[in-house]
Amino acid sequence: MFVYNEKYKSKKEGYYYSCPWIEHGLVFFKYKLSMCCNCGHEGSSEAIIRNNFTGQSIDWERIFKIKEIYRKYHKKGKIHNGCLSCPYLEEKKWDSAKYIDNLYISHWNECNSKCIYCFSAANPKEFNERKSYNVLPIVKEMYEKGILRTGGIISFGGGEPTVLEEFEELITFFLDNYFWGIRVHSSGIKYSPALARAINEIRAYVVVSADSGSRETYKKIKQVDKYDEVRETIRKYALQTTFLGRGLVGAKYIIIPGINDNIEELDKWLQANYDAGLYTAVLDIEENWYLKNRGNIPNHIFKLIEYAKKRAKKLNFNFELYERIQNVLDDRKKKKLLKV
Ligand code: SF4
Numbered sequence: 153m154f155v156y157n158e159k160y161k162s163k164k165e166g167y168y169y170s171c172p173w174i175e176h177g178l179v180f181f182k183y184k185l186s187m188c189c190n191c192g193h194e195g196s197s198e199a200i201i202r203n204n205f206t207g208q209s210i211d212w213e214r215i216f217k218i219k220e221i222y223r224k225y226h227k228k229g230k231i232h233n234g235c236l237s238c239p240y241l242e243e244k245k246w247d248s249a250k251y252i253d254n255l256y257i258s259h260w261n262e263c264n265s266k267c268i269y270c271f272s273a274a275n276p277k278e279f280n281e282r283k284s285y286n287v288l289p290i291v292k293e294m295y296e297k298g299i300l301r302t303g304g305i306i307s308f309g310g311g312e313p314t315v316l317e318e319f320e321e322l323i324t325f326f327l328d329n330y331f332w333g334i335r336v337h338s339s340g341i342k343y344s345p346a347l348a349r350a351i352n353e354i355r356a357y358v359v360v361s362a363d364s365g366s367r368e369t370y371k372k373i374k375q376v377d378k379y380d381e382v383r384e385t386i387r388k389y390a391l392q393t394t395f396l397g398r399g400l401v402g403a404k405y406i407i408i409p410g411i412n413d414n415i416e417e418l419d420k421w422l423q424a425n426y427d428a429g430l431y432t433a434v435l436d437i438e439e440n441w442y443l444k445n446r447g448n449i450p451n452h453i454f455k456l457i458e459y460a461k462k463r464a465k466k467l468n469f470n471f472e473l474y475e476r477i478q479n480v481l482d483d484r485k486k487k488k489l490l491k492v
């Protein structure tokens with residue numbers, strides 16, 4: 153449903169509120185096609201294009217018509233209620249040509265890790281029962297028809313991308329056809345030669361989550377004994393980085409209260425990343441715990457974040473805080489309890 157909202161009525165000639173996903177985005181989910189996957193804001197939209205999608209032939213004209221409907225309403229200041237408060241909405245002159253350059257590939261759930269915080273851990277049957285379809289033939293069709301263009305972002309959700317049967321071929325196809333802006337979050341258990349090439353050619357940003365600096369803690373979190381394999385993958389990806397692309401491989405640490413929320417573990421993780429030759433460290437906080445405790449974050453978590461920032465600076469890392477953890481700090485700032 154599209155609802156008029158004064159805030160989104162552009163007064164500038166030729167301008168309107170829209171986002172890169174409405175304009176030129178497509179998302180492959182396991183059972184559906186959408187325009188976006190940004191469901192973390194008030195409207196919680198995924199802008200669904202087609203339900204019950206399992207790889208059938210796609211009517212591209214219909215997709216572009218749906219995008220045109222969004223544009224028509226947005227130009228009048230009528231925003232889809234699923235898009236309300238979305239941070240991606242922007243007032244500008246948009247290019248309304250018929251093409252896709254932002255792809256989010258998230259049509260499978262299979263993984264080689266069993267992280268205790270994973271959404272699939274809540275209902276493994278539901279997530280593993282139905283097989284995914286192949287995206288590569290659709291990507292090739294899009295490219296051959298001139299629907300898929302370079303210049304946007306190609307990211308992966310899932311599931312663990314490297315366990316997808318078509319993953320190597322997909323990445324190779326993108327690289328051979330001059331795409332860049334590839335973003336992959338990986339468990340790091342399986343090394344991908346295609347990703348290594350993408351890193352070397354400065355065309356992919358890869359984040360590997362170890363969440364720990366020791367095998368014992370890794371096992372508690374991931375419930376598989378693959379710490380050494382992950383470390384080796386990180387080392388091999390880091391070896392591919394060039395001077396210009398040295399920040400393109402990152403390591404992620406999700407703070408999980410009661411398990412790895414201590415300086416000793418975090419220090420070991422930072423040191424292991426440094427020894428592997430990385431330049432980027434990313435911090436996040438466990439989502440389920442965060443949602444339950446948002447108003448009540450214990451002091452030691454703030455101290456841990458502060459410590460990580462300072463230590464990362466000393467090690468000369470690019471240091472990235474994911475949105476949730478940034479929210480934690482912003483909340484704290486607002487309350488003026490601690491100067492951050
Ligand atoms: S929810 Fe946000 S990103 Fe998704 S289509 Fe709406 S405005 Fe775009």
Ligand code: SF4
Pocket residue numbers: 263264265266267269270271272310311312338339
């Ligand atoms: S690596 Fe990702 S998909 Fe796999 S179990 Fe962990 S959180 Fe889930």
